[in-house]
Amino acid sequence: MPPYKWLVxxxxxxxxxxxxxxxxxxxxxxxxxxxxxxxxTRIFSRQVGRTPGKWRACLH
Structure with a gap:
């Protein structure tokens, strides 16, 4: 895995x-x-498939 991808x-x-x-x-x-x-928000959405706010809402 490239270092930048690992870091992200x-x-x-x-x-x-x-x-x-x-x-x-x-x-x-x-x-x-x-x-x-x-x-x-941009990077999180790319990696996870949903925005941080929506991801947080699923936790609670």
Whole structure:
């Protein structure tokens, strides 16, 4: 696996962990090393198949 792909997967995994809590999407994006909330949403949607908000809603 190329290093960048591995890195993106790790960042998305970190975002998933944080989505289980109550942090805002903007805070999760920054803590997961994404540029901003829209960057998180774009990459997360590509990797997971749904937006972070929809993914979070399925958890609760």
């Amino acid at each position: 997967q790790r960042r998305v995994a970190r975002a998933k962990e944080m989505l289980a809590g109550s942090a805002s999407l903007a805070d999760i994006a920054l803590a997961s090393s994404f540029a901003d909330q829209s960057h998180l």
